Amino acid sequence: MATVTVGVPRERTPGERRVALVPEAVALLRTAGIDVLIETGAGSAAWFTDADYTAAGAETVPFDVLCARADAVLCVGPPDADSARALRSGQTLVGLLEPARHPGLVRDLRGRGVRTISLDLLPRTLSRAQAMDALTSQANVAGYKAALVAAEAYDRFLPMLTTAAGTTRPAQVLVLGAGVAGLQAIATARRLGAVVTAYDVRPASRGEVESLGARFLDIPSPPPQEGPGIERGGYARELTAGEQRAQRAALDAHIARCDIVITTAQVPGRRPPLLVSRDALKRMRPGSVVVDLAASGSGGNVEGSEPDKTDVLEGGVTLIGAGRLPSATATAASTAYARNLVALLRHLVRDGVLVLDPADEITAALMGGDTP
Incomplete structure (x- = not known):
């Protein structure tokens, strides 16, 4: 044989x-x-x-x-x-x-x-191929590791701690993108004791986010005729330039209030969508941490991020381009x-x-x- x-x-x-x-x-x-x-x-x-x-x-x-x-x-x-x-x-x-x-x-x-x-x-819509889905298995690892990388770079506690010296408030974490990596980042940050909010262009992801104990961030969606959050092959579709500008404007105000931001939005075969602008980074508090899981040679979700590079910006924000997190685990x-x-x-x-x-x-x- x-x-x-x-x-x-x-x-x-x-x-x-x-x-x-x-x-x-x-x-x-x-x-x-x-x-x-x-x-x-x-x-x-x-x-x-x-x-x-x-x-x-x-x-x-x-x-x-x-x-x-x-x-x-x-x-x-x-x-x-x-x-x-x-x-x-x-x-x-x-x-x-x-x-x-x-x-x-x-x-x-x-x-x-x-x-x-x-x-x-491999299309994620083929149920009989789920055991072969390497993108999903590696995204799970990346999302888990992204939360740990953020916690390591953040110079405060993630959970609320009450001691004789007083009470420390929990860290406010925002996860952008509620795909496989995003959901794992949410779950890991929650296990570490942070208060987590998440956003995804796909309204259907709200249930998954809330099932993990996180709050879903409501921001204005694109006009219905443009099909907000339509999935293609199991992935969120790429937004138009106008939709991306409106999305960033709505996100900026919330980003400024967060201690940690983890971005995970990717569109296979395309440049990752820009979600966090330089202006948004400047408005964050000193000591805040941003982890860009989508950082690549073609760009990332965060303006100025580079794969496998960590920068402490002028305003005291740590920007981490997490290019190969599965390899780190x-x-x-x-x-x-x-x-x-x-x-x-x-x-x-x-x-x-x-x-x-x-x-x-x-x-x-x-x-x-x-x-x-």
Whole structure:
């Protein structure tokens, strides 16, 4: 009987500590009849040793051997140029490839006969694909970590404390965006004792926000004929320029009263919407903290934020561009991601063969409409 072999290389993006498979996932894949190759040292940054992988049934090998033997290569983020060139025709690359941001990479790989499966193309509206939803699993980690990063940078208490020396008021936290990351940030900030308010352009998110014990911020919505908060593929749609200006104006007054602001709004394949202006930052109290979860090379939710950079602004506000929070929680993030890959491979491998069927809606979405 034929056997599929998958390979996991070490992530080469600077600062990336995650690994595509953890030992727990290796054992599950071996049970499913899938052989696993791990590049030597691939899991070390996430605290998984080569011995852990070997005990789970994987074989640890150098990168060139992995590329020569693997039918499918599993990664977290897009490979660097050297790693991409090492892939051969007939192989399949699986990961969060971000084809909208790296169209040249995907085009080059396909031109050389390498098939691509990009987990960030999975529609959230497909209920049977939920176990494969890597964006959701990583957003959960990012939202959790964002609240902890904010708490660490905030020089006061988050919960209300009553002592013999008096009572300290709880921190006022505002979370902008009530998707997966936003909801996890809300839940974590609440567990830390903060008073949390949240806002999302989708009115339907009110129930989720309030179920976590937070208050939903009411601000004027776009005119009904423009479809406020319409979801596309499970995500909030991008607002028009006029809608964004009206939204920011309404948010500015509330932002000024908050101790911590965490922004999480993203639109896949597009520049993140600008929610917090420089003027809003200037109106915040000294010692306040702003964490921009959407900070990226193409911009973020906060004007002036940069990924993986922390600035203390002139007015005493700490602005944190949180570009790669899941990597900062590498063990948990890798474990969640590996479970997504196990679910995907169980879907794609049939009778010992990796089948990429364009008639299957999950496969077609992950391949971006490309056919094998």
